Amino acid sequence: MNTIYLDHAATSPVAPEVIEALASTMADIHGNASSIHTDGRHARKVLDDARASLAKKINAKMTEIIFTSGGTEADNTAIFGTAYARKSEGKHIITTQIEHHAVLHSCEKLEREGFEVTYLPVDATGRVRIQDVQQALREDTILVTIMFGNNEVGTIQPIAEIGALLRDHPATFHTDAVQAFGLEAIDVQAMHIDLLSVSAHKMNGPKGIGFLYAKQDVKFASFMYGGSQEKKRRAGTENVPAAVAFAKAAELASEKATMRNEQYKQFKAILIEEFQVAEISFQVNGHPTETLSHVFNVTFPGTDVESFLINLDMAGVLVSSGSACTAGTIDPSHVLLAMFGNDAPELRSSIRFSFGLGLTDALAREAGKRTAEIVNRLVK
Ligand SMILES: Cc1ncc(COP(=O)(O)O)c(C=O)c1O
Missing domain, CATH: 3.90.1150.10 (Aspartate Aminotransferase, domain 1)
Known part of the structure; x- marks a missing residue:
């Protein structure tokens, strides 16, 4: 059967065009994107072209895209990175009860470290109420992390409204867009999003790569330490073939x-x-x-x-x-x-x-x- x-x-499944992009980049581009010689510069150019193409899909700048190992790492970086960078300003975080475990378990870990987390309820359709977000906001709220679209039931949250609400509040706004990217129109500027997580393998790209969009000047602490890749925001040699394949998958998805x-x-x-x-x-x-x-x-x-x-x-x-x-x-x-x-x-x-x-x-x-x-x- x-x-x-x-x-x-x-x-x-990985799209055939994506496999082709992955294989040809792997075969042809072997330089380390941090090397300053010809092959390194070639790898850097290809990597940055992929970065620019992905940035365009969410109306971000190329320098605002940080490649990660996937959605989980992007979520962890956003949450721990914000908490640790802003803890002197406050220790309160707002999220929802229906987030992916990459968000929920990160928040629970922060609670064990002395942060306070409000888990907002949802209605029977899986939506948070804007007034609940508004009421939960405090002077010491440093992060609001609410997913774009739910992975289990599909419900899309009122992200633009939450973004608008947070324009008058200093809290950083993160959204996990792992399921939404590629199908939903996302504009980080119009929606006032500071941090946004994406994963390639949910939209016919390879497993093991994603990105965190981090708005220019948004405060967050690095999660990985080592080399100065990704403008010192995420150490580790970049996976150039996977980044090229990811950009190809995003191109196909947007078309x-x-x-x-x-x-x-x-x-x-x-x-x-x-x-x-x-x-x-x-x-x-x-x-x-x-x-x-x-x-x-x-x-x-x-x-x-x-x-x-x-x-x-x-x-x-x-x-x-x-x-x-x-x-x-x-x-x-x-x-x-x-x-x-x-x-x-x-x-x-x-x-x-x-x-x-x-x-x-x-x-x-x-x-x-x-x-x-x-x-x-x-x-x-
Ligand atoms: C909403 C959401 N966030 C995060 C993740 C984790 O992404 P990744 O598998 O790339 O680590 C998933 C994957 O199931 C997801 O559906």
């Missing part, structure tokens, strides 16, 4: 964003249609309109997520119960918990379909049929 990959929010968003909406519609035709009971989670197009979280009442996932896998439907980092252990999702509360049936019976490269209408329909068949079998 063919497998149908519906877990693109966990990681996505195709409108088409992809339409296509992914259609995949959601197809799955819903198949569930309705099969007359199974289901509930779509997340915000009806303010949502990432590629994430589709659904509760199937009466199913148990562990056996459901195993059955789906055996039927060739590759999905996840939420964040890939917690899949395997399958703890109840902290995102669904924040949305629906303790003991809600959604916590035991929800799965995440996520769409991307290679998925077609026919495959989505087939996945919908196979899923519905399993639900019918499991809930009998």
